[in-house]
Each structure stands twice: as structure tokens, then as C-alpha cells.
Amino acid sequence: MYQEIILDHYKHPHGKGLTEPFDAEVHHVNPTCGDEITLRVKTSADGLIAISYDNQGCSISQASASIMFDQINGVTFAAGEQAVDHLVLMLQREVSPDEDILGDGIALEGVAQYPARVKCALLAWMAWKDAAIQASSKGEAK
């Protein structure tokens, strides 16, 4: 499970640190272990969603957030959602990993063998989805 790529992301996370302005902010926790992430999104006029985040937790949750940042920072909701859905299916062992969609995220495949850790791997991605949906519903309300 602890592949070199994961350890790299864990030790040198990409994109960590909150920025302003933002359209939506969410705080997600993994109540069984105390992993936490605060994630903000800012949608541009052409529908691209910029991400910033801060988190604490285990190597898997930290690495996964860093990988998420690499993969879906500045993409559209549809593209980001595709990646989240693919990750979920991969961790349920229902699809084989697609590097075009997940990038380094394919290294998280081994987490599927440890059900207790699947939540750690999903935490950042689920936070992104929640924030992106909140931001878009705010956009519609305007």
C-alpha cells in the first residue's frame, strides 16, 4: 500500500495551504480516526474550479489530497467528478485504475485491500465534491 509515490506526496504535499477568495469552504473529518481537511473552491467565469486546502491526518489521507490537487485543480466540475467517481470505483475494486483519469492516484489502488483506510483515501476527494456542489448551487442562486 505504501508505494514510493504515496510516500513522496505525503512528505512533500502539493498545493497545501488555504487561499482567498473562495466561493465555498467545507470541513470534512473522518470520525473514526480524526483525519481532517478544510477545502475551498473558487470557480472562474469559464467554469474551471480552483482548489486550496489544509489538512492533517495519516499518510494516505495526506498523499491522496496532494494527488487530488495535481489531478483536478483547475478543471471543470464534470472532469473532477469523473475522477472522483473513478477513484471510488477503483477502491471498491470495480474498475481497474486509469492513469489518464487519476494520475498518481492509481498508486492508491493498494488501499482497496484495507477497508479501514478507504475513507482516508477518499476524504479529500469527497470534500472537493461537496465544496464544488455548494459553490455551483450558490452560483445558480445568484
Place this chain on the structure above:
Amino acid sequence: MAPLDVTAIKRDFPIFNRTVRDGRRLVYLDSGATSQKPVQVLDAEREFYEKHNAAVHRGAHQLAEEATDAFEHARLNIAGFIGAKADDLVFTKNATEAINLVAYSFLNATLKFSRGKDLPDGAERFVLAEGDEIVVSEMEHHANLIPWQELADKTGAVLRWIGLTDDGRLDESTYANVITNRTKIVSVTHQSNLLGSVTDLAPIVKAARAVGALVLLDACQSVPHMPVDVSELGVDFIAWSGHKMLGPLGIGCLWGKSEILAAMPPFITGGSMIETVHMESSTFALPPKRFEAGVPMAAQAVGLSAAVDYLNRIGMAAVAAHEHDLTQAVLRELAEIDGVRIIGPKDSTNRGSAISFVLDGLHPHDVGQILDENGVAVRVGHHCAWPVCRRYSVPATTRATFYIYNDMEDVQALADGIRSAKKFFGV
């Protein structure tokens, strides 16, 4: 006192015949969450089902009589284990339900009182007024915190708590402030499941008595690990779970003083807990039956009774001494590993064998994972005591807990596993 023969004890626990993670020896250091079960307990449960199974306290056929006898004999035996009378022991699903039973007695007494309904004699002690106080501590398991938070929320009572010292103990200097003449109940743990600290009961009981408050003791981590005699504790209730003391899942216990149980309105209602029933209203049985609605967990009671026999054969003083030796060894071993910080008392006086720690630069989940790969089963996270983690500014801990089937080899396996986690992650 003769040391425990751990090798012989282990032979009674079928789970140690298996291996984990590619053929490794199972080093089970998670008994604080739930203990393993000896074959004597499994056999007792099986025998109940194979030979005596029937719904207890119902029917007049032979099996129903035998099942009822087995169930009530279990109650007598389990009550004896804590120096209590059978009638003062209520079976529940687990400790969580036992604590809720008391919390809901307060709520139900308060609700019925406010509507002018009949209550058992003495139930005024359970009636809360706006501003009355409920006292817990900051080291409680969520099971002994949330029920009281909810009770306060529903009744307008105020939840107050005893703070903790930096070395992981109840801060006695705050008792006089926190326990006041508005306090109706003080509910604290006997041994912290995260910190391992054992509560010095006398001062807290004294403070509660001085203001006429009831005292409930969460004995989940004490009854399985040390001699406990309710006649010496001076408290009104103790609650614990069978599954942490070699017994089956699905059975817990609430002991209460006779006159106090008698004053409590019921919690869960239905069959078995009644005296007379009419369409308009009903009256309720005496304790313990008043609190045991529905067909009870007879097979689990029989299993827990066998667990009591098993522990009695070893002797609880010997169990405590064994765990004390292991605790000293763990504290010594961990002190030698750079970067390990114990969360809880660092010395073994008044301390049980629940040992939590953090490792600098590494999250407990990752420590737990490497230990698991080495066959060492520990628990990681906040251990259902999240405020304790906040108090000591850690997001979570790795926790090893010990029992009668653990030995020095297990202590070594823990230390070795921590060292290999450090090496693997380069911290």
C-alpha cells in the same frame, strides 16, 4: 502471588490458533476494545442453545424452566463477581445502554413529574430542574458523555466536567468548584480507556456525597482488569460490558443500589417488565426486571457467567498483578524509543494497561498499519474519547491494551513494530 501461566491460558483461546497477515503470529493488543473469548465461554453458550434453549421468564415447560434457571443463575454469579446481590444487577446490551438507562431514568422522571404523573417512591432524585447540574470528566468515553449531553439538552440541566492534569489524571483541585449543591449526578470512569489512569474514587465520592448527588462509575475498563467490590466503592451505580471481560458480545451490566433502582422509572418498555397491564395504563415490575423489557439475552448471560468463572479461577488480583507487570514493561520499552510520547501517566502507579502514545512525525494510522503488517493488532484513532485527544493536542493516538493472554513477547513485538514503523517512514 504466582505469575499467570500465559501459555496455558492462550491454549484456551481458539483465536490464537490462527495467524494474520501472511502467516504471522497474532499479537492481540486491542482487548480494551473487546477481549478474545476462551473456549469455556463459547462452550457455555453453545450448550445453552443445544440443551436448554427457550425464552426465559415465559412458559411453563421444562425447557423454559431450565433456560430461566440458567439465566438467573448467571445473574447471581455475575453479581457475586462484583460483590453484589442478584436483584441489583440489570442486564443490558452493553455499557452504553446501561449508562443510557440511568440517563433516561432522569429524563423520564423529569417528563412524568412535569405532567403530574405517578412515579416510584424516591424518584424525586431523578427529577431535573432547569439549572440542575450533571457532572462528568474530560476523560470520559463518548458512552459516558453523549447520554449526559443529550439529557442536559432535553431538560435544561447544565453539563459540567472535571478537567484533567497534564499527566493524565482527574484534576482533584477542581472538584469543589465543579461539584456543587445543584449537582444531581456525577458520572465518571473508573479507568480511562485512552489514558489508562485509574480514578482515585474516595475524593470524588466524598464531594458528591457532600451535596447529595448520585455517583455512577463507568467500570468498562476496571471490572475486567482488577478486583471490584461494589460494597467498597461507595458509588450508586456501576456500568460495564461483558465483551471486554472474555464474555460474549451483546450483554452489559448495570449494578445499582437496591433503593435507588427501585426509585427509577423504566427506560425501554414492553414485555417482561410489567406487573399489570390494562389498555389505559400499566404498572411495572420490581428491579431488575423493570429494566429488562423483551426476551433477554440468556445465552450471552450464561456465556458471561462462564467468563466470570474463568476469571475467578485465575483470581482478579492475579489478573491485575499480571497487567501491572506488562504495563511497567511497556512503559519502560517505549521510553527507550526516540520520538515516542505516552499520552497518559508515564508511571505505573494507579494505572491500568491501556497505553496510548504518539510517534513524532507519524500519524497513528500509519503506525497502526505497520504494526498490523507485523501481526500486532492495536487500535488507532480517538478511541471514542475525542475530547481527551483535544486536551492533549493530538489528533489521535495509537493504543495498546493488554490482558491475561498477553506476555512479554507481545510487549517486545510492540516495541519492534514501532521501531520498524520509524525506519520505514524515516522518522
